[in-house]
Amino acid sequence: MEEEMHTDAKIRAETGTGSSPRGPGCSLRHFACEQNLLSRPDGSASFLQGDTSVLAGVYGPAEVKVSKEIFNKATLEVILRPKIGLPGVAEKSRERLIRNTCEAVVLGTLHPRTSITVVLQVVSDAGSEARAVLTFALDNVEQKLLMSSTKGLFSDAELQQCLAAAQVASQHVFRFYRESLQRRYSKS
């Protein structure tokens, strides 16, 4: 059964710190998500934000090689393919980030001695030419910092500003997830 669900969300919120003219503005680019678009993986999704889009497929819980199995939880594996060229050291580093982040949130203990494989393909990449780029992954319950990856030089104050802006922005993303899942499950 193919189920296609396309949700558009255009989110724009402004948060300013009164005194500073360079206050953190929280304006997310238009983002969209499509689920179940591939037939062979057990689960798939395509996520688009502005001009950047990534396609993801998940296989699992499936058989795992004896050398890789963990007795009490699922073995998570992430494969990231860049848009052009062969995967290199930078991709390995990102795979490790994504894998560790997912391991912290996925309930792997429900599927011991199995493997869950996530395959990501970068379809288009529109980066930014900023002085520093900070990427955070936050959880929705307590807004704690799960993952952080930075590029460029920045001060402690700037870090706190970016973290606060990320916390506000993550609320919008979570609301989008909740709405799209509600819509999907109310249909079926």
Add this chain to the structure above:
Amino acid sequence: MAAGFKTVEPLEYYRRFLKENCRPDGRELGEFRTTTVNIGSISTAEGSALVKLGNTTVICGVKAEFAAPPTDAPDKGYVVPNVDLPPLCSSRFRSGPPGEEAQVASQFIADVIENSQIIQKEDLCISPGKLAWVLYCDLICLDYDGNILDACTFALLAALKNVQLPEVTINEETALAEVNLKKKSYLNIRTHPVATSFAVFDDTLLIVDPTGEEEHLATGTLTIVMDEEGKLCCLHKPGGSGLTGAKLQDCMSRAVTRHKEVKKLMDEVIKSIKPK
């Protein structure tokens, strides 16, 4: 009896120590292991440094070679880091192509060099568009007992401070490079990035400078790279349990004190080198 308990329930064994705010090796939660550094030990390399963080040992050798500058940046040279985790350092590594851990560490060091601007790549250019230096920084771990990133960053910094490049002039008539080995000069090191690593236990406790066992039991890790002005070059947290903003601030202040300790050690060691 304690050894038996440690084998059967390593996490519980560890928690008993953490409850008393200390660790099995006697350190406090915020204490680093004894750090020693030795520079200039590899005579065939342009610069070298050996760093020991407790049992973790990393040696860095820097070799300089000529290369043509990149076409999109004709006035820049190259700095190419590579971290090698051979089977010698730990039983978890096999011989063959670099494993994930080594690749992640190499990418981390490359990011630190790029973000902190430790060397201005323009300084490595000899003749724009024609000739530039490429510095191959090889970091080899000789003993793996946790906290490899801190040791690698320190070794790289110490080795780069030790690098002496000979003077190169381009002969106008033959268009060949002439190297004057008698006239050498040190690199211009603009910033001093220092890495501080933490391990997160049970989603709440933060300990500094984890050993190999502690890293294995931890639920998350965090590495902060700071330079002398308190600016952050890298905040590397590859997943794991969540951290609140307040805990992050504690880590920042610990990173600042660590930077001072490392800088003092580095200055002492540089001063003790007899000029050639």
